[in-house]
Amino acid sequence: MSESKPRVTRADIEKGLRSLGFNAPVVVHASLSAFGFVEGGAEAIADALLAVFPTVMVPTFTHGNVMPPPEDLNIPNNGVIPSWYDWLKTQPLRPFTADTPSHQNISVVSEVIRKRPGALRSSHPSHSFAVIGPDAAKVLATQTLDDPLAPIVTLLQMGGWVLMLGARITSCTELHASEHLAGRNYFLRLAVDESGQNYFARSPGCSTAYVNFEPIFAPILREVHIGNARIHAYPGPEFLDLSVNAIKANPEITRCRPDCIACRDSIAGGPPPLN
Numbered sequence: 001m002s003e004s005k006p007r008v009t010r011a012d013i014e015k016g017l018r019s020l021g022f023n024a025p026v027v028v029h030a031s032l033s034a035f036g037f038v039e040g041g042a043e044a045i046a047d048a049l050l051a052v053f054p055t056v057m058v059p060t061f062t063h064g065n066v067m068p069p070p071e072d073l074n075i076p077n078n079g080v081i082p083s084w085y086d087w088l089k090t091q092p093l094r095p096f097t098a099d100t101p102s103h104q105n106i107s108v109v110s111e112v113i114r115k116r117p118g119a120l121r122s123s124h125p126s127h128s129f130a131v132i133g134p135d136a137a138k139v140l141a142t143q144t145l146d147d148p149l150a151p152i153v154t155l156l157q158m159g160g161w162v163l164m165l166g167a168r169i170t171s172c173t174e175l176h177a178s179e180h181l182a183g184r185n186y187f188l189r190l191a192v193d194e195s196g197q198n199y200f201a202r203s204p205g206c207s208t209a210y211v212n213f214e215p216i217f218a219p220i221l222r223e224v225h226i227g228n229a230r231i232h233a234y235p236g237p238e239f240l241d242l243s244v245n246a247i248k249a250n251p252e253i254t255r256c257r258p259d260c261i262a263c264r265d266s267i268a269g270g271p272p273p274l275n
Protein backbone atom coordinates (compact mmCIF):
# COMPACT_ATOMS: atom_id res chain seq x y z
CA MET A 1 0.00 0.00 0.00
CA SER A 2 1.41 3.41 -0.91
CA GLU A 3 1.79 6.07 1.76
CA SER A 4 -1.06 8.56 1.47
CA LYS A 5 -0.45 12.26 1.86
CA PRO A 6 -2.81 14.26 4.07
CA ARG A 7 -5.21 16.45 2.12
CA VAL A 8 -5.18 20.07 3.29
CA THR A 9 -7.57 22.88 2.34
CA ARG A 10 -7.29 26.64 2.50
CA ALA A 11 -9.74 26.55 5.44
CA ASP A 12 -7.47 24.11 7.31
CA ILE A 13 -4.51 26.43 6.76
CA GLU A 14 -6.44 29.53 7.88
CA LYS A 15 -7.65 27.74 10.99
CA GLY A 16 -4.13 26.57 11.83
CA LEU A 17 -2.63 30.03 11.28
CA ARG A 18 -5.30 31.70 13.46
CA SER A 19 -4.59 29.18 16.23
CA LEU A 20 -1.08 30.64 16.53
CA GLY A 21 -2.82 33.54 18.28
CA PHE A 22 -1.31 36.70 16.82
CA ASN A 23 -2.44 39.29 14.30
CA ALA A 24 0.67 41.09 13.05
CA PRO A 25 2.84 41.53 9.95
CA VAL A 26 4.75 38.36 9.02
CA VAL A 27 7.85 37.41 7.03
CA VAL A 28 7.14 33.97 5.61
CA HIS A 29 9.27 31.04 4.48
CA ALA A 30 7.10 28.25 3.07
CA SER A 31 7.40 24.72 1.72
CA LEU A 32 4.35 23.63 -0.26
CA SER A 33 5.41 19.97 -0.36
CA ALA A 34 5.81 19.84 3.44
CA PHE A 35 2.01 20.02 3.90
CA GLY A 36 1.17 16.85 1.97
CA PHE A 37 -1.42 17.62 -0.72
CA VAL A 38 -2.81 21.18 -0.64
CA GLU A 39 -6.08 21.71 -2.52
CA GLY A 40 -5.42 24.75 -4.72
CA GLY A 41 -1.67 24.52 -4.14
CA ALA A 42 0.45 27.58 -3.42
CA GLU A 43 -2.45 29.90 -4.34
CA ALA A 44 -4.48 28.47 -1.43
CA ILE A 45 -1.60 29.02 0.99
CA ALA A 46 -1.20 32.62 -0.23
CA ASP A 47 -4.96 33.20 0.17
CA ALA A 48 -4.85 31.90 3.75
CA LEU A 49 -1.82 34.04 4.65
CA LEU A 50 -3.41 37.20 3.23
CA ALA A 51 -6.71 36.49 4.99
CA VAL A 52 -5.08 36.06 8.41
CA PHE A 53 -2.19 38.57 8.52
CA PRO A 54 -2.30 42.32 7.72
CA THR A 55 1.07 42.44 5.96
CA VAL A 56 2.83 39.48 4.32
CA MET A 57 6.49 39.67 3.24
CA VAL A 58 8.28 36.91 1.32
CA PRO A 59 11.81 36.48 -0.05
CA THR A 60 12.03 36.66 -3.86
CA PHE A 61 15.79 36.08 -4.04
CA THR A 62 17.55 35.78 -7.41
CA HIS A 63 21.00 34.30 -6.92
CA GLY A 64 21.97 34.33 -10.63
CA ASN A 65 22.32 38.11 -10.65
CA VAL A 66 25.49 38.55 -8.59
CA MET A 67 29.00 37.12 -8.50
CA PRO A 68 32.11 37.66 -6.38
CA PRO A 69 34.16 40.74 -7.26
CA PRO A 70 37.49 40.30 -9.12
CA GLU A 71 40.17 38.50 -7.10
CA ASP A 72 42.70 41.30 -7.66
CA LEU A 73 40.63 43.56 -5.38
CA ASN A 74 41.78 41.29 -2.50
CA ILE A 75 38.67 41.86 -0.40
CA PRO A 76 39.21 40.12 2.95
CA ASN A 77 36.65 37.80 4.64
CA ASN A 78 34.43 37.77 1.56
CA GLY A 79 33.09 34.22 1.73
CA VAL A 80 34.18 33.20 -1.76
CA ILE A 81 34.27 29.42 -2.24
CA PRO A 82 36.84 28.78 -5.04
CA SER A 83 34.90 26.05 -6.89
CA TRP A 84 31.74 28.17 -6.85
CA TYR A 85 33.66 31.19 -8.10
CA ASP A 86 35.21 29.18 -10.95
CA TRP A 87 31.74 28.05 -12.01
CA LEU A 88 30.25 31.54 -11.74
CA LYS A 89 32.96 32.98 -13.99
CA THR A 90 31.57 30.80 -16.79
CA GLN A 91 28.04 32.22 -16.33
CA PRO A 92 26.85 35.51 -17.84
CA LEU A 93 25.94 38.07 -15.19
CA ARG A 94 22.33 39.15 -15.81
CA PRO A 95 20.72 42.42 -14.74
CA PHE A 96 17.96 42.14 -12.16
CA THR A 97 14.57 43.44 -13.25
CA ALA A 98 11.25 43.68 -11.41
CA ASP A 99 10.06 40.61 -13.35
CA THR A 100 13.09 38.38 -12.70
CA PRO A 101 11.69 35.10 -11.31
CA SER A 102 12.87 33.99 -7.88
CA HIS A 103 15.65 31.39 -7.74
CA GLN A 104 14.47 27.79 -7.97
CA ASN A 105 15.20 27.19 -4.28
CA ILE A 106 12.70 29.90 -3.29
CA SER A 107 9.20 28.68 -2.43
CA VAL A 108 6.50 28.69 -5.10
CA VAL A 109 4.37 30.41 -2.42
CA SER A 110 6.75 33.39 -2.63
CA GLU A 111 6.37 33.45 -6.40
CA VAL A 112 2.58 33.41 -6.12
CA ILE A 113 2.63 36.37 -3.70
CA ARG A 114 5.13 38.28 -5.87
CA LYS A 115 2.73 38.01 -8.82
CA ARG A 116 -0.41 39.02 -6.90
CA PRO A 117 -2.00 42.41 -7.67
CA GLY A 118 -0.91 44.94 -5.05
CA ALA A 119 2.43 43.26 -4.30
CA LEU A 120 5.43 45.57 -4.11
CA ARG A 121 8.94 44.25 -4.75
CA SER A 122 12.29 45.76 -3.84
CA SER A 123 15.16 45.89 -6.33
CA HIS A 124 18.23 44.42 -4.61
CA PRO A 125 19.93 42.26 -7.30
CA SER A 126 20.16 39.10 -5.16
CA HIS A 127 17.92 39.74 -2.11
CA SER A 128 14.67 41.36 -3.19
CA PHE A 129 11.49 40.95 -1.14
CA ALA A 130 7.83 41.10 -2.14
CA VAL A 131 5.29 42.52 0.31
CA ILE A 132 1.51 42.83 0.30
CA GLY A 133 -0.18 45.01 2.91
CA PRO A 134 -0.33 48.51 4.37
CA ASP A 135 3.29 48.38 5.59
CA ALA A 136 4.74 47.28 2.23
CA ALA A 137 6.22 50.56 1.02
CA LYS A 138 7.55 51.56 4.44
CA VAL A 139 9.27 48.21 4.98
CA LEU A 140 10.79 47.90 1.50
CA ALA A 141 12.08 51.50 1.50
CA THR A 142 14.63 50.61 4.18
CA GLN A 143 16.55 48.24 1.87
CA THR A 144 19.87 49.46 0.43
CA LEU A 145 22.56 47.70 -1.62
CA ASP A 146 24.69 47.65 1.54
CA ASP A 147 21.91 46.49 3.88
CA PRO A 148 19.88 43.89 1.96
CA LEU A 149 17.97 42.57 4.98
CA ALA A 150 16.91 45.93 6.44
CA PRO A 151 13.26 45.16 5.48
CA ILE A 152 13.38 42.13 7.79
CA VAL A 153 14.76 44.17 10.69
CA THR A 154 12.16 46.89 10.12
CA LEU A 155 9.26 44.44 9.98
CA LEU A 156 10.40 42.53 13.08
CA GLN A 157 11.17 45.66 15.12
CA MET A 158 7.69 47.02 14.40
CA GLY A 159 6.21 43.91 16.01
CA GLY A 160 6.20 41.55 13.03
CA TRP A 161 6.68 37.80 13.33
CA VAL A 162 8.91 35.19 11.65
CA LEU A 163 6.60 32.52 10.21
CA MET A 164 7.99 29.21 8.96
CA LEU A 165 5.38 27.18 7.03
CA GLY A 166 6.83 23.70 6.77
CA ALA A 167 10.22 25.31 6.08
CA ARG A 168 13.16 24.42 8.28
CA ILE A 169 15.06 26.94 10.37
CA THR A 170 17.99 26.63 7.93
CA SER A 171 15.77 28.69 5.56
CA CYS A 172 15.43 31.43 8.16
CA THR A 173 17.03 34.42 6.40
CA GLU A 174 16.10 36.50 9.46
CA LEU A 175 19.11 34.99 11.27
CA HIS A 176 21.42 36.58 8.71
CA ALA A 177 19.94 39.92 9.79
CA SER A 178 20.73 38.93 13.39
CA GLU A 179 24.35 38.25 12.39
CA HIS A 180 24.49 41.72 10.87
CA LEU A 181 22.98 43.32 13.99
CA ALA A 182 25.62 41.46 16.02
CA GLY A 183 28.30 43.39 14.10
CA ARG A 184 29.10 41.31 11.02
CA ASN A 185 29.22 42.73 7.49
CA TYR A 186 27.47 41.00 4.60
CA PHE A 187 29.65 39.68 1.75
CA LEU A 188 30.43 41.96 -1.21
CA ARG A 189 29.11 40.85 -4.59
CA LEU A 190 29.15 42.33 -8.07
CA ALA A 191 25.95 42.97 -10.03
CA VAL A 192 25.25 44.52 -13.42
CA ASP A 193 22.58 47.02 -14.42
CA GLU A 194 20.65 47.08 -17.71
CA SER A 195 23.17 49.49 -19.29
CA GLY A 196 26.01 47.03 -18.57
CA GLN A 197 27.52 48.96 -15.65
CA ASN A 198 28.77 46.90 -12.72
CA TYR A 199 27.90 47.84 -9.15
CA PHE A 200 28.48 46.38 -5.68
CA ALA A 201 25.77 44.86 -3.52
CA ARG A 202 26.06 42.93 -0.27
CA SER A 203 24.65 39.44 0.32
CA PRO A 204 24.47 37.14 3.37
CA GLY A 205 26.31 33.83 3.75
CA CYS A 206 25.82 30.29 5.04
CA SER A 207 22.76 29.19 7.06
CA THR A 208 23.48 25.48 7.53
CA ALA A 209 24.21 25.86 11.27
CA TYR A 210 20.96 27.68 12.09
CA VAL A 211 19.56 24.50 13.68
CA ASN A 212 21.67 25.59 16.67
CA PHE A 213 19.13 28.38 17.34
CA GLU A 214 16.13 26.08 17.87
CA PRO A 215 16.77 25.63 21.63
CA ILE A 216 17.45 29.36 22.04
CA PHE A 217 14.04 30.18 20.57
CA ALA A 218 12.17 27.57 22.64
CA PRO A 219 10.82 30.16 25.15
CA ILE A 220 9.17 32.25 22.38
CA LEU A 221 8.11 29.47 19.99
CA ARG A 222 4.49 29.20 18.80
CA GLU A 223 3.83 25.98 16.92
CA VAL A 224 1.04 24.12 15.15
CA HIS A 225 0.88 21.28 12.63
CA ILE A 226 -1.17 21.57 9.43
CA GLY A 227 -1.22 18.34 7.45
CA ASN A 228 2.37 17.13 7.63
CA ALA A 229 3.78 20.65 7.89
CA ARG A 230 5.30 21.98 11.09
CA ILE A 231 4.37 25.65 11.39
CA HIS A 232 6.71 27.54 13.71
CA ALA A 233 6.53 31.24 14.50
CA TYR A 234 8.56 33.69 16.57
CA PRO A 235 7.75 37.27 17.68
CA GLY A 236 10.17 39.69 15.99
CA PRO A 237 11.61 41.82 18.81
CA GLU A 238 12.26 38.77 21.01
CA PHE A 239 13.62 36.80 18.02
CA LEU A 240 16.16 39.55 17.35
CA ASP A 241 17.13 40.00 21.02
CA LEU A 242 17.66 36.29 21.66
CA SER A 243 19.57 35.60 18.44
CA VAL A 244 21.80 38.69 18.52
CA ASN A 245 22.73 38.01 22.16
CA ALA A 246 23.43 34.34 21.37
CA ILE A 247 25.76 35.28 18.48
CA LYS A 248 27.60 37.85 20.60
CA ALA A 249 27.98 35.35 23.47
CA ASN A 250 29.09 32.50 21.20
CA PRO A 251 30.12 33.55 17.66
CA GLU A 252 30.74 29.88 16.81
CA ILE A 253 27.00 29.17 16.98
CA THR A 254 26.75 30.06 13.27
CA ARG A 255 29.62 27.82 12.10
CA CYS A 256 28.37 24.74 10.19
CA ARG A 257 31.69 22.91 9.68
CA PRO A 258 35.33 23.63 10.54
CA ASP A 259 36.17 24.03 6.83
CA CYS A 260 33.20 26.18 5.68
CA ILE A 261 34.74 29.28 4.07
CA ALA A 262 31.51 31.30 4.24
CA CYS A 263 31.03 30.60 7.96
CA ARG A 264 34.72 31.28 8.68
CA ASP A 265 34.60 34.67 6.93
CA SER A 266 31.29 35.72 8.52
CA ILE A 267 32.57 34.90 12.00
CA ALA A 268 35.69 36.96 11.19
CA GLY A 269 33.35 39.91 10.62
CA GLY A 270 32.90 39.80 6.86
CA PRO A 271 34.46 42.28 4.42
CA PRO A 272 34.99 45.84 5.67
CA PRO A 273 33.38 48.85 3.94
CA LEU A 274 34.75 49.70 0.48
CA ASN A 275 36.66 52.96 0.26
Ligand SMILES: [Zn+2]
Pocket residue numbers: 206207208209255256257260261262263
Ligand atom coordinates in the same frame (compact mmCIF):
# COMPACT_ATOMS: atom_id res chain seq x y z
ZN1 LIG B 1 28.76 27.20 6.67
